[in-house]
Amino acid sequence: MKRSRLLLVALLTILLVVALAACARNGEDEEVVTPPQDEQVTNDPGDTNEEENDDGDHATLEIGGLEVVDEAHPLAALHAIQERFPVMSGGRSSGTPQYGGAIVHGFPHVDPAPGVFNAVFQMSLIDSNLMMYTGVIGNIFSMTPSMMMGQHGIATYEVDRDNQRIIITQVEDVYWHDGHPLTLDDLLFAHEVIGDPEYIAAGGGRFGINQRRITGMMDFHNGDANYISGMILSDDQRTLTIYFDEFPPTLLYFGIWGTPYPRHIFGDVPIDEHTEHYHTRVRPIGWGPFIVENIVPGESVYAVANENFWMGRPYLDSVVTRIVSPDMVASMMLNGDLDVVGWRLEDYPDVPNPTNFMYLGDVGNFFNWVAFNMGDWNPETLDFDLHENPRMSRPLRRAMAYASNESLLTDGLFNGLRFPATTFIPPGHSTFMHPTLPGFAFDPDLAMEILDEAGYTVGADGYRTFPDGSELEIHFVISGGGDASQVAVATHYAQAWGDIGLNVYIEWVDWTAKVTNIFEADNWEWDVTTAAWSAGANPDPNGLWGRTPNNRARYMNPTLSAHLEGFGSEDAWDVEWLTNHFHIWQEMMFYYVPAFPTNWRLSLTAVNNRVEGYFIGQTEDGIRTIGGAHRVRVTADAPYRQ
Amino acid sequence: MDVNKTPSPFRVMCREIYKDKLAFCSLIVFFTVLIGVFIWAALLDTSEVMRQHLLRGNLPPSREFWLGTDSTGRDTFNLLILGTRNSFIIALIVASITSVIGIVVGLAAGYYGGHVDNVVMRLIDFMTMIPTLMFIITMTVLLPNTIRNFGLILTVFGWTGMARSIRMVSLRQGVMDYVKASKTLGSRNIVIMFREVLPNILSFTIVNLTLSIATTMGIETGLTFLGFGPPPTMPTLGLAVANAANPLAMQLRPWLWLPAALVILVMVLCINYVGQAIGRAADARRRRV
Numbered sequence: 001m002k003r004s005r006l007l008l009v010a011l012l013t014i015l016l017v018v019a020l021a022a023c024a025r026n027g028e029d030e031e032v033v034t035p036p037q038d039e040q041v042t043n044d045p046g047d048t049n050e051e052e053n054d055d056g057d058h059a060t061l062e063i064g065g066l067e068v069v070d071e072a073h074p075l076a077a078l079h080a081i082q083e084r085f086p087v088m089s090g091g092r093s094s095g096t097p098q099y100g101g102a103i104v105h106g107f108p109h110v111d112p113a114p115g116v117f118n119a120v121f122q123m124s125l126i127d128s129n130l131m132m133y134t135g136v137i138g139n140i141f142s143m144t145p146s147m148m149m150g151q152h153g154i155a156t157y158e159v160d161r162d163n164q165r166i167i168i169t170q171v172e173d174v175y176w177h178d179g180h181p182l183t184l185d186d187l188l189f190a191h192e193v194i195g196d197p198e199y200i201a202a203g204g205g206r207f208g209i210n211q212r213r214i215t216g217m218m219d220f221h222n223g224d225a226n227y228i229s230g231m232i233l234s235d236d237q238r239t240l241t242i243y244f245d246e247f248p249p250t251l252l253y254f255g256i257w258g259t260p261y262p263r264h265i266f267g268d269v270p271i272d273e274h275t276e277h278y279h280t281r282v283r284p285i286g287w288g289p290f291i292v293e294n295i296v297p298g299e300s301v302y303a304v305a306n307e308n309f310w311m312g313r314p315y316l317d318s319v320v321t322r323i324v325s326p327d328m329v330a331s332m333m334l335n336g337d338l339d340v341v342g343w344r345l346e347d348y349p350d351v352p353n354p355t356n357f358m359y360l361g362d363v364g365n366f367f368n369w370v371a372f373n374m375g376d377w378n379p380e381t382l383d384f385d386l387h388e389n390p391r392m393s394r395p396l397r398r399a400m401a402y403a404s405n406e407s408l409l410t411d412g413l414f415n416g417l418r419f420p421a422t423t424f425i426p427p428g429h430s431t432f433m434h435p436t437l438p439g440f441a442f443d444p445d446l447a448m449e450i451l452d453e454a455g456y457t458v459g460a461d462g463y464r465t466f467p468d469g470s471e472l473e474i475h476f477v478i479s480g481g482g483d484a485s486q487v488a489v490a491t492h493y494a495q496a497w498g499d500i501g502l503n504v505y506i507e508w509v510d511w512t513a514k515v516t517n518i519f520e521a522d523n524w525e526w527d528v529t530t531a532a533w534s535a536g537a538n539p540d541p542n543g544l545w546g547r548t549p550n551n552r553a554r555y556m557n558p559t560l561s562a563h564l565e566g567f568g569s570e571d572a573w574d575v576e577w578l579t580n581h582f583h584i585w586q587e588m589m590f591y592y593v594p595a596f597p598t599n600w601r602l603s604l605t606a607v608n609n610r611v612e613g614y615f616i617g618q619t620e621d622g623i624r625t626i627g628g629a630h631r632v633r634v635t636a637d638a639p640y641r642q
Numbered sequence: 643m644d645v646n647k648t649p650s651p652f653r654v655m656c657r658e659i660y661k662d663k664l665a666f667c668s669l670i671v672f673f674t675v676l677i678g679v680f681i682w683a684a685l686l687d688t689s690e691v692m693r694q695h696l697l698r699g700n701l702p703p704s705r706e707f708w709l710g711t712d713s714t715g716r717d718t719f720n721l722l723i724l725g726t727r728n729s730f731i732i733a734l735i736v737a738s739i740t741s742v743i744g745i746v747v748g749l750a751a752g753y754y755g756g757h758v759d760n761v762v763m764r765l766i767d768f769m770t771m772i773p774t775l776m777f778i779i780t781m782t783v784l785l786p787n788t789i790r791n792f793g794l795i796l797t798v799f800g801w802t803g804m805a806r807s808i809r810m811v812s813l814r815q816g817v818m819d820y821v822k823a824s825k826t827l828g829s830r831n832i833v834i835m836f837r838e839v840l841p842n843i844l845s846f847t848i849v850n851l852t853l854s855i856a857t858t859m860g861i862e863t864g865l866t867f868l869g870f871g872p873p874p875t876m877p878t879l880g881l882a883v884a885n886a887a888n889p890l891a892m893q894l895r896p897w898l899w900l901p902a903a904l905v906i907l908v909m910v911l912c913i914n915y916v917g918q919a920i921g922r923a924a925d926a927r928r929r930r931v
Binding site for chain 1: 663664692693694695696697699700713714715783786787873874875884885887888889890891894903904907911
């Protein structure tokens, strides 16, 4: 009697444990952090002296807008993989595309969304992702495959180099979701808010170098003028002329702020009240294909079709964008709880041939890198205070860069869907990528040789010491201790550095704390950390590596500084000069190594079979950037299950 | 004549356990597992076991890897051994410290009674009222993630249970004649508390300590599963079970988490049965012998 009871109890407990494990992580927020992604979209002005890449040679639809490269190019492997995946969904369902219906678009994210659904104050990628279908953060320009501003949006532009001005003309009649007409006055208003003296204090982060270049902007920003003299709006508010003090080609890579901000809503609101405003948090007003109907704070957004969308009413009736726990993505797609979601590369081999959904692949503009602590950002002088004697000397940095076997990480953990990177130019700007720079290919012998020659000899305890004999312990700060793949990446580097004889101390911290204390202020002691960027349209290195807090390694020297200024000069309009300038910059970064790039990735999107027309590539008319969502249709009432 | 010598409490405990087959088996199993784990773990090198080999990840059980490998290529069986040892040591240390604190506080509260008791009880009530799990999670995020801080946080929130139970028995003991007699004789209060009252409640204390080990093990596992446990460079049972957090891994690769879950189950059950047997031994009315 006792034994059978014992057996029963044991069985029940096992069942309980299994059941608990299954439901434990259903959609709660926990301290699990996604793979290195402090994804801030940088709206940086880039150099573009290129002519538009629409000569038809580029198979833009298939390869997402990148030029075809030859086999020796560092991006060759990435492009090869990209070709395996389509960029538009469809063709896998026997149903007919309907009118109406609703889709659920999930975004894997561990923390609640900050919820700042505001065109000029938004800083977090997840906020703009949630507003993806609504046009709250929408650009008036379309985007060409080479990431320049296109002419197919609601406005066209004309470049007048002689007078250093750009003339923007609105060509479409567009209305905000509350019925008010959208005009270029709203774009002017956006500039006025960004340039406002109190904008930065109120939490804004979009006042960049290209905004400063506008004539009269600095006077406005300093309070000496109460309007921006360099921006002239026509009487009918359909033409806006912007004069610039400096006029580099950078501006044409979305260097010009093109996201309108509704003056009729925010015009009379004090600057410090914008982020908490009703129309930021509860009822954002956009001009896209879907109107925000309801927001669950931090979690999801429900939007319904906009009858008056300028490209026509969307086919779908409504869209839900929501945050999902990264671990639950796979099972939710398989069960048909989501229609579209970004797929985690680590999960790919578990579901290589899904039956109820398909994968779309896009190279994107994303790169991972490792940063060394080279100095501090001084917000008063707007410059860096370089550490006098950096703990991380150049031989040490070089050795650490050579020590890591990046292809082991990309093949073993990410199943060949990430690729070792050779340079800091992201894949979206392959034209400027140095074709022969070797990067820091895995060479532990060379690493050890560098260290030995520099005097970092192995001490009594088996670890290397400083040349003067003092103890060397490398402080490696890592976030994401609860996420298995983040842990794996961090351990990989720590292991690699341990193998060349370095004593690495890993400190596991919370991601938000890391961003605040390392990336924004300089409060902590640290030597090395990992980071990632989802770079914007602009290839100008000044945005991430110039004198800006975005320069996480906090490094600058006179040679580099002089070279970086060249990107904003008149010479930059010459393609060849510019390309060469980029190549030299990459060689410089390879030489100085304040940081080193680790890998690029293919980003996978899983789309349920019932969704037709979901498009992630680039086309000449920039459909994706200006509201391709209105063309998405569904062929069934509910997502297909596995 | 010395016909029936009164057995010492220890002997009573042993007899109770021996007679209760379930408790006896549990004890045997528990010590076998524990000793086996400790011996095996002593032969392992933690840094070698924790070393990643990314190209041999997610392998199923085979002759070379008895329980397969996890996503970064580590041997799951060795991780389980190390994890069991670490989890047990953490649980033991935390349970011991919380017990010591709880005993001291509980004894004092029960013995002195009156205001001291009031103050202590209100403090315990307050600490019981706050959502402990949330606090632990918050503290884990705020403080640097080291094993020492983790243990500290668990200790800070774990002593109240023990204190409450000890206080209950201590109250009862405090009004007994032998205590009054000692007071009359002029013994200092502390001497009375620790030399006279404590031995009388020792078996009760041991029961609580034993059960507390089991509870702490469960808490640590749960926290690590959620991602708020010790740093991931330290293998624990919770880290192994955390592999189940990914539903795909849970379904496709049960060798990662099922053995760990079973080990936790077995350990906790064994401790509980033994603890219950000891508890029965302490109370003459409940003894089965």
